[in-house]
Amino acid sequence: MxxxxxxxxxxxxxxxxxxxxxxxxxxxxxxxxxxxxxxxxxxxxxxxxxxxxxxxxxxxxxxxxxxxxxxxQGNFGLSYRQGRPVSDILSERLPATLELAAVSGLMALAGGIGLGIFTAIRRRGVGANVIMTLSLVGVSLPTFLIGILLIYVFAVQLGWLPSFGRGEVTDLGWWTTGFLTVSGLKALVLPAITLGLYQMTLIMRLVRTEMLEVLRMDYIRFARARGLRERAINFRHALKNTLVPVITITGLQLGSIIAFAIITETVFQWPGVGLLFINAIQFVDIPVMAAYLMMISVMFVAINLVVDLLYFAIDPRLRVDGRSGGH
Amino acid sequence: MTGPVLSVRDLVVEIPTRRGVLRPVDRVSYDIAAGEILGVVGESGAGKSMTGNAVIGLLDRPARITAGEILLTGEPIHGLNGEALRRLRGRRMGMIFQDPLTSLNPLLTVGDQLTETILEHLPVSAAEARKRAIAALEEVGIPAARQRIGSYPHEFSGGMRQRVVIALALCAEPELIVADEPTTALDVSVQAQIIALLKRLCRERGVAVMLVTHDMGVIAEAADRVAVMYAGRLAELGPVREVVGNARHPYTAGLMASTPSASGGHRRLRQIPGAMPRLDAVPDGCPFHPRCERAEARCRQAPEPMLQTCDGRAACWFPVVADEEVPA
Incomplete structure (x- = not known):
């Protein structure tokens, strides 16, 4: 290990x-x-x-x-455009992106797993079929279009939520957060949905397929034959076996949520690293671009490492430590 | 001894399809007493597993029971569904599946799987459930049960896993066990151990066992009585010694002639000509008549012979009489 x-x-x-x-x-x-x-x-x-x-x-x-x-050492030189250290600029912008990614990632995970289980268990129900049909929309519509549609409905027509920016943020010295103010939270809703919708539908469809597969296994049948409750069968026996592939995909998706926040940040003028990167490209601000690239690759590598370790936590068959008897 | 543990009466299982209704189980009746092993034998598709699944209430849709009765210690259970049936499964009737490698959840320890079953059905504390789980593993012959209870299924060999499966089926002390091909996926040497274990548990606990298999050797070894199924119907039902030694139904006789035996020398194995009819093309009259050398005009016409209308032993108008040369 x-x-x-x-x-x-x-x-x-x-x-x-x-x-x-x-x-x-x-x-x-x-x-x-x-x-x-x-x-x-x-x-x-x-x-x-x-x-x-x-x-x-x-x-x-x-x-x-x-x-x-x-x-x-975290030093990427001076930004050609702003003439300030790139690391300062990045650390200013990073909280915005990370908060957005965290919220939409959690939303995608919770919604995706919940809906995936629902559509697998109630496979023939009306609700499940409606959700499955709608999920096709989520998978096929491009992110920027979803963003613009949401802005049109909730910001322009209904006027409930802001269409751009991060709202009021609280400065904690090393971190700026939008979680503590109403306007900050309101500003988070539309970008988070835009960024997370695709991942959510992807996770949902994956969980559903895996769950249907697992529910056909002999050990589920045997669990039924032992008279266990449906709830125990679905959540204790089936869900855990569903999670291994789900974690793989989710891990990769979490990385791409951060990496591809670029589009969402551009649509919503979200002051995160994605928007910074787009602006840097326009000005050939290479230190910023290089630092961004390095940051994203560090995140991907770190997430993959965590995912690999999670396998060990979930699947005992991988914990080979010489104790096992059979094969 | 009061009545039988399991009583199946004229059970019919039907599968509606676009091309008509199939009957994988057709008017099957038998009893199993406490401490008795009934072997149910037949070719693939003869309806033996389907009978077992019907008894335990695990028929896959769209198959369903359309007629007949299933009585568990005299109480009808064929009409139960959902929650009522779930309470019976595991608690009053257990099931053992064919493949021990896939019957156990790979991500839960055997202890977890045992205690969850015990806690589901018996009013005991978690500590007591654990104690019983260890006892259950000891009973099925798992060495060092106390240490092994925290092991995962992949840490056991195939034969040991089937022992765990048996412990799981028995841990809430059911009166009936349906064992569906419990030895088919195992090595021959392990098969004998598992059969011996089933026999011992059946005797010691007075559990009624329905042993579904296609292996005549397993039947001869383990069963007290044997039910031979053909095309969804009972062909022959009787004590194992008589059925194996003096088969009355020509199909059973053919099965026996096609089973190799250690004492049979270099005799060439016989083969029954033809194949079992498909469920959508079961012939009129006796379903076996197209393959039967003894068939006469009566066999080709309705009504077909049934156990009840014949001698109660073989569903045949012209059964093989003892001491006669066994026809091929």
């Missing part, structure tokens, strides 16, 4: 080195930041001075090593 974790962490480090390389390559191949930073009226001396200041005059390998060394 410990050996397994060490192996997984080593793999994770390798993955991060590779993404680090890709992120760093952007500096050399995506546009020339010096052109953007200096205006029309510049001399060759200005260009050279800035190049030296940014370390762009050094060999590729040296630049990469320096980049890695700095990145490990």
């Amino acid at each position: 410990l050996a397994y974790i060490i192996r997984r962490v080593a793999q994770s480090v390798l993955v991060l080195l590779i993404t680090g390389f890709v992120a760093f390559s952007m500096f050399s191949y995506v546009g020339d930041p010096v052109e953007n930073m200096l205006g029309q009226e510049r001399t060759q001396a200005d260009v050279d001075r800035l190049r030296e200041q940014l370390g762009l005059d050094q060999p590729f390998v040296v630049q990469y090593a320096k980049f890695l060394g700095q990145a490990v």
Whole structure:
């Protein structure tokens, strides 16, 4: 088990080195930041001075090593556009994205598992069929369209919820939260639904399929033959066996909720890292783009690691520690 | 001894399909007394498992009981459904399935699965349930039961798992056990152990056992009486020694002739010509007549022979008489 974790962490480090390389390559191949930073009226001396200041005059390998060394310490250099440390900008923006992702992730998980179980158990019921049909809409409509539709109905027509921004936030010093104010919570509703709807329908359909599969297994039949209650059969015996594939997908989806918050943040002008990234692309603000890329890959790797460890918690067959008898 | 534990009377199970109603179980009647093992034998599709599922109330839709009675110690249970039936299952009748590898939930320890069953049916505390779970494992011959109770199913071998399954079926002390092919998925050497275990538990506890199998060897080894099924009907019913030794129904005789025996030397095994009719094409008269060498005009016409209308032993107008040469 410990050996397994060490192996997984080593793999994770390798993955991060590779993404680090890709992120760093952007500096050399995506546009020339010096052109953007200096205006029309510049001399060759200005260009050279800035190049030296940014370390762009050094060999590729040296630049990469320096980049890695700095990145490990959380230092991604100065934003070309704002002239401030990228790490400061990211840590300002990160709470907004993480809160949005957490709310929509929880919503997707709770709603997806609940509805998935419901539609599996009441497979032939009217309610289950209505939900299944509606879920097709959730899977097939693109995120930005859902966002715009929600804005149109709830912000423009009904005027219940704000159409953009994060509302009033409370500054806790190291973290800004929208959870503590009414306007903050109201501002969270539409983006969270927009971001989570697709994941929710995906999880729901997955849970339903897995659950139907599990309910056909012999041990469910045997549980019935032992006279256990339906509730115990559905939730104790069937649900747990459904969870392993669900956790895999959910873990990957959680990563993409954070990564693909870009679209939702753009639609709702949500001041998170996604919007920051979009703006950075427009201005070829490479340090910000590189830092964003690194941050997302760290999150993906971390989530995958957690997911792998969760398997051990759920499925005893994976906990091979020499104690077992049979095969 | 008061009446039989299980009494099945003219049981009919039907499956409505687009092309008409199928009858996988057709007017089947038998009794099982306490401490008795009734073997139910037949080819695939003869209706033996379907009978067992009907008794325990686990018929898969759209199959359903359309006629006849199932009495558990004299009380009718065929009309029960939902909650009332659930209370009986596990508590008064248990079931053992074919494949011990898939009958146990892989994510729960055997102790969890035992105690949840005990707590569901018996008014005992959690500590008492655990004690009983250990006792149940000991009774079915699991060594070091106290240590093994926290183990997961994958940590047991196939034979040990089937012992756990038996412990689970018996842990709430039911009066009837339906064992559906309990040894089919096991090694031959393990089969004998499981059969011996079933026999011992049946004798010690006075449980009535319905042993469904296609294996004549298992029947001869374990059963007290045997019911031979063919195309959903009972072909022959009687004490195992008589049915195996002096089969009256030509189908049973054919089955015996096609079963290898250790004492039979190098005799060539006989084969019954043809195949069992499909349920949507059961012929008029005796369902076995197209394959039967003894068939005469009467066999091809309704009414078909039934146990009750014949000698009560074999559903045949022209049963094989003892000491006669066994026809192929």
